[in-house]
Amino acid sequence: MSQILTILRHTLRDGLRSRVVYGLGAFFALAGWMMLRLGGDGGKALLSLLSLSLALVPLVSLTYGASHLYQARRFIGLMLAQPVPRHTVFLGLYAGLSLPLALAWAVGVALPLLATGAVQDPQALLLLLTAGVSLALIFSAIAFWVSMAVENRLKGLGLAIGSWLALAIGWDGMVLMLSYQLADYPLEGPVLALCLANPIDLARILVLLRFDLGAMMGYTGAVFRLFFQGNLGIALAGLALLLWVALPLGMAWRAFSRKDF
Amino acid sequence: MIQVEQLAKRFGHVEALKGVSVNVPRGQVSALIGPNGSGKTTLMKCLLGLVRPDSGLVRLEGLPMDGDPLRRLWMGYMPQVPHYPDNLSVGEVLDLVASVRLAARLRCPHAPHWPQDEPETLDGIFPMGELLGRRLRGLSGGTLQRVGAELAWRSGAPLLVLDEPTAGLDPVASSHLKDRLLEDRARGRTVLISSHVLSDLQELAEHLIFLLDGRVHYEGSLAGLLEQTGEPRLERAVARIMRQEAA
Numbered sequence: 463m464s465q466i467l468t469i470l471r472h473t474l475r476d477g478l479r480s481r482v483v484y485g486l487g488a489f490f491a492l493a494g495w496m497m498l499r500l501g502g503d504g505g506k507a508l509l510s511l512l513s514l515s516l517a518l519v520p521l522v523s524l525t526y527g528a529s530h531l532y533q534a535r536r537f538i539g540l541m542l543a544q545p546v547p548r549h550t551v552f553l554g555l556y557a558g559l560s561l562p563l564a565l566a567w568a569v570g571v572a573l574p575l576l577a578t579g580a581v582q583d584p585q586a587l588l589l590l591l592t593a594g595v596s597l598a599l600i601f602s603a604i605a606f607w608v609s610m611a612v613e614n615r616l617k618g619l620g621l622a623i624g625s626w627l628a629l630a631i632g633w634d635g636m637v638l639m640l641s642y643q644l645a646d647y648p649l650e651g652p653v654l655a656l657c658l659a660n661p662i663d664l665a666r667i668l669v670l671l672r673f674d675l676g677a678m679m680g681y682t683g684a685v686f687r688l689f690f691q692g693n694l695g696i697a698l699a700g701l702a703l704l705l706w707v708a709l710p711l712g713m714a715w716r717a718f719s720r721k722d723f
Numbered sequence: 724m725i726q727v728e729q730l731a732k733r734f735g736h737v738e739a740l741k742g743v744s745v746n747v748p749r750g751q752v753s754a755l756i757g758p759n760g761s762g763k764t765t766l767m768k769c770l771l772g773l774v775r776p777d778s779g780l781v782r783l784e785g786l787p788m789d790g791d792p793l794r795r796l797w798m799g800y801m802p803q804v805p806h807y808p809d810n811l812s813v814g815e816v817l818d819l820v821a822s823v824r825l826a827a828r829l830r831c832p833h834a835p836h837w838p839q840d841e842p843e844t845l846d847g848i849f850p851m852g853e854l855l856g857r858r859l860r861g862l863s864g865g866t867l868q869r870v871g872a873e874l875a876w877r878s879g880a881p882l883l884v885l886d887e888p889t890a891g892l893d894p895v896a897s898s899h900l901k902d903r904l905l906e907d908r909a910r911g912r913t914v915l916i917s918s919h920v921l922s923d924l925q926e927l928a929e930h931l932i933f934l935l936d937g938r939v940h941y942e943g944s945l946a947g948l949l950e951q952t953g954e955p956r957l958e959r960a961v962a963r964i965m966r967q968e969a970a
Contacts, residue, residue, distance in 0.1 A: 464822075468822040468826065477810075537808060542772065543802075544823050545792050545793050545794070545824060547792045722768070722775060723768070
């Protein structure tokens with residue numbers, strides 16, 4: 463236990479001093495402050511921050527995470543040459559990568575909203591924070607998996623950016639195309655499955671279930687709300703996001719435990 | 724101290740080790756030599772558990788290295804090209820490695836320490852004082868190499884595994900490190916060292932392991948190899964063997 467705390471203390475210290483981490487927090491603090499200044503109330507600013515976070519948190523987690531870990535390979539080798547179990551090094555590295563990103567984003571988002579007293583609905587802010595922190599944890603884990611499973615750094619970064627493009631940009635198009643092409647069939651079941659298969663979509667639905675904004679829900683969100691309304695829906699989306707952290711993290715551990723350094 | 728039995732490792736189409744069996748005798752400096760791609764670094768990494776062999780066995784003090792991380796208390800490692808987290812200071816990295824080793828030592832109190840009951844550093848030859856507070860980002864390759872050497876020696880391990888330890892060091896630092904190795908040799912420490920600078924190894928090594936294309940071409944004393952090839956210098960002896968192999 464003391465070994466993992468030691469590694470965690472040092473990797474967190476390294477992460478919390480990173481310019482990317484500071485930049486992420488500062489960007490969201492500035493964005494939130496500007497949205498409030500430009501006339502939006504707390505709810506509107508929160509939703510605008512949600513849209514921005516759904517795109518940027520996964521992208522930054524993937525690209526920063528993957529490039530950080532490719533660069534850290536020789537350091538990982540040095541740590542594994544010490545009398546430390548592999549899983550200890552793995553957990554220390556993952557926490558040191560994902561927690562500073564999640565923390566910087568959460569502080570950046572919460573600071574202007576709380577400082578100006580603009581948030582009327584604390585549960586909505588809590589849901590936004592849960593969604594963003596989950597995305598940072600999930601996409602850091604995907605970055606970890608990519609950097610361990612793909613030897614070539616350029617290919618790994620390409621795969622990381624490709625997976626972001628597919629989940630953040632291409633997904634809605636695919637759902638729309640499917641719903642158009644298969645309009646004659648009952649699609650609720652498959653769409654619900656698709657919604658659970660994309661953590662970005664899940665994070666969006668998690669927050670929007672708190673608001674009554676049909677326009678932002680999209681097709682998948684509308685179907686999700688049809689099945690699971692109110693707190694049940696929020697709990698289910700939250701649980702699905704938690705499972706989404708475990709899935710890539712499990713894959714990353716599998717790759718890490720078998721890798722030659 | 725270490726026995727390697729029929730170690731084989733393949734990376735894709737490349738067979739890095741083809742059934743390597745060697746010994747690293749206790750209390751001696753063993754040199755691992757061979758051209759680029761002969762399997763030296765892979766063999767060292769197999770000993771440390773960084774690379775998992777496809778088949779074969781590594782024994783430490785007669786017991787198999789069966790993946791128990793505490794067995795690495797016996798080994799201090801200096802990598803060929805070190806890399807450390809950019810945003811940590813030299814002192815923090817030294818503290819990180821020292822702390823995880825101390826935690827392991829508390830769980831394995833019978834692990835030997837070198838030298839007994841004496842904290843060990845390279846401070847005499849590479850003073851760390853002014854470096855301790857400096858961030859690792861932006862330090863020169865030679866300075867990073869000195870940090871790597873400090874980490875290996877501070878481990879207090881009875882066996883040092885050094886991969887190209889003098890690469891990147893200036894002549895003064897390199898000469899200091901060789902002096903320190905000679906001192907350790909005189910006190911009976913076990914060292915496994917790989918280097919392309921064969922003149923250095925001729926000064927240091929008593930035992931030679933010569934790898935060629937993933938196989939052991941020669942294992943034995945330095946004097947034995949010189950006698951076998953009829954050459955006065957290690958460099959010439961190795962060149963002769965490689966010319967014969969190429970012919």
